[in-house]
Amino acid sequence: MDYFDVNLDLSDEDLALKAAAHQFAKEVIRPTAKALDEMTPEAVIADGSPLWPFLRKAYELGYHKMLIPEPFGGMGLNPLQVNIVMEELAWGSFGLAVHLATTSFVAYTACFTGNEELIKEFTTPYCECTDASIRSCWGGTEPDHGSDMIGMGEAFFYEPNVRTNCLARRDGDEWVINGQKAAWVSGGPIATHCQLHVQSDPSMGISGFSIFLLPLDLPGVSKGKPLNKIGQRDLTQGELFFEDVRVPDKYRIVAPDMYGAMEEGILSLANSWMASWATGLARAAFDEALTYCKERVQGGRPLAEHYTIKQRIFEMFARVETCRALTRAAINLNMNIAPGFPEYSMAAKITATKLCLENANDAIQLLGGNGLSKEYLVEKLFRDARASLIEDGNNEVLARHGGHTLFDTYPRSRSDIVKLDLGEG
Numbered sequence: 001m002d003y004f005d006v007n008l009d010l011s012d013e014d015l016a017l018k019a020a021a022h023q024f025a026k027e028v029i030r031p032t033a034k035a036l037d038e039m040t041p042e043a044v045i046a047d048g049s050p051l052w053p054f055l056r057k058a059y060e061l062g063y064h065k066m067l068i069p070e071p072f073g074g075m076g077l078n079p080l081q082v083n084i085v086m087e088e089l090a091w092g093s094f095g096l097a098v099h100l101a102t103t104s105f106v107a108y109t110a111c112f113t114g115n116e117e118l119i120k121e122f123t124t125p126y127c128e129c130t131d132a133s134i135r136s137c138w139g140g141t142e143p144d145h146g147s148d149m150i151g152m153g154e155a156f157f158y159e160p161n162v163r164t165n166c167l168a169r170r171d172g173d174e175w176v177i178n179g180q181k182a183a184w185v186s187g188g189p190i191a192t193h194c195q196l197h198v199q200s201d202p203s204m205g206i207s208g209f210s211i212f213l214l215p216l217d218l219p220g221v222s223k224g225k226p227l228n229k230i231g232q233r234d235l236t237q238g239e240l241f242f243e244d245v246r247v248p249d250k251y252r253i254v255a256p257d258m259y260g261a262m263e264e265g266i267l268s269l270a271n272s273w274m275a276s277w278a279t280g281l282a283r284a285a286f287d288e289a290l291t292y293c294k295e296r297v298q299g300g301r302p303l304a305e306h307y308t309i310k311q312r313i314f315e316m317f318a319r320v321e322t323c324r325a326l327t328r329a330a331i332n333l334n335m336n337i338a339p340g341f342p343e344y345s346m347a348a349k350i351t352a353t354k355l356c357l358e359n360a361n362d363a364i365q366l367l368g369g370n371g372l373s374k375e376y377l378v379e380k381l382f383r384d385a386r387a388s389l390i391e392d393g394n395n396e397v398l399a400r401h402g403g404h405t406l407f408d409t410y411p412r413s414r415s416d417i418v419k420l421d422l423g424e425g
């Protein structure tokens, strides 16, 4: 079902992008996601898995570079278009939509460094790739440190000598990395490259992190078993291990003095994308419930003709529109400015993930027993939605951080806005 978009400012190009993404979501993402959801994590990444033709098709269509600006070889979408496409892809499947974005993280980050050499190594080949042979991941979370990683502003974040599970030690012109990242690294099991967040100055505690971009075929890198989880089972996840991995200094793009600010910038972007995907899921649940209620007859007439059902469906519709409005405001702000206003993206992420879970839950209730059956989509939507309240930061921890930002910076003024200028690449 094609969902009406109330934004009268959408251009013909926006509408064409939306229609194409919707068709891809319906014809390719939905059936792939259903198959992957029923497979073991090992089978999902094995040769012959439907994951591979899906990725190749997505790369051929250019969806792997949807975040990358045109001067660097990307699709060059504006923030509203990113939102539109992300929402459509996640209508197909939240997990696969996340997978496609994650795979671009190294190339995306490299193009903001302004470093020609890194752009040539990490961004250009990725944008030219059409066979899905280059895929990245983001390795931040560690077995002993989840929410700690986004504890900017909290005393523990700066506490010296906090032990992390992964450490980078300087050795001349190189860094030597030892330790591991948690099983939560999205795309980790199939990634060829990683954006690695790793402690490099233990005297600064967790704030003493650096960010590296690196290929994962370096000697000493290995991977754990892919993770088995309740929802977003089509999003492959797994540990990364590092044993005396030697990395040239040129791969370090952020040093500890800028780490906290960079994390905040990343959250400002990533949370607005999470909110876009959550909007897509909220809409998928609404669509399923609406269609079912028109067909299912109880009390001698379709469910849709019962007064209370109309009210319940309307509440689902209102949640979709709330998600979309808040998300578009956040993404439009934070993809256009530097360093970003994280509280807007956090408000959008927290609200949209909560509302998408409510919609999935209500869809199950409206389908009755059928809602619990694997024959219908809504039980998968519920499981996928549940994961989103933890993904990219637990909602409570994000709210705490958003609260800090408010007390530190409000009232904001328009002079706080610094427009992002990507130049000519």
Ligand SMILES: Cc1cc2nc3c(=O)[nH]c(=O)nc-3n(C[C@H](O)[C@H](O)[C@H](O)COP(=O)(O)OP(=O)(O)OC[C@H]3O[C@@H](n4cnc5c(N)ncnc54)[C@H](O)[C@@H]3O)c2cc1C
Binding pocket: 102, 137, 138, 139, 140, 141, 142, 145, 146, 147, 148, 184, 185, 186, 187, 232, 387, 388, 390, 391, 392, 393, 394, 395, 396, 397
């Ligand atoms: C689907 C999915 C995809 C993900 N993808 C990636 C990825 O690509 N790369 C990556 O690095 N990570 C990824 N993550 C990890 C994710 O970022 C972490 O799961 C998240 O930050 C929470 O960390 P945690 O799971 O260790 O929970 P914990 O931090 O252990 O939190 C447990 C509970 O304690 C609460 N809590 C934690 N700290 C505090 C505090 N100081 N005060 C009060 N309450 C607190 C939390 O709100 C939560 O309820 C992913 C997670 C999911 C679910």
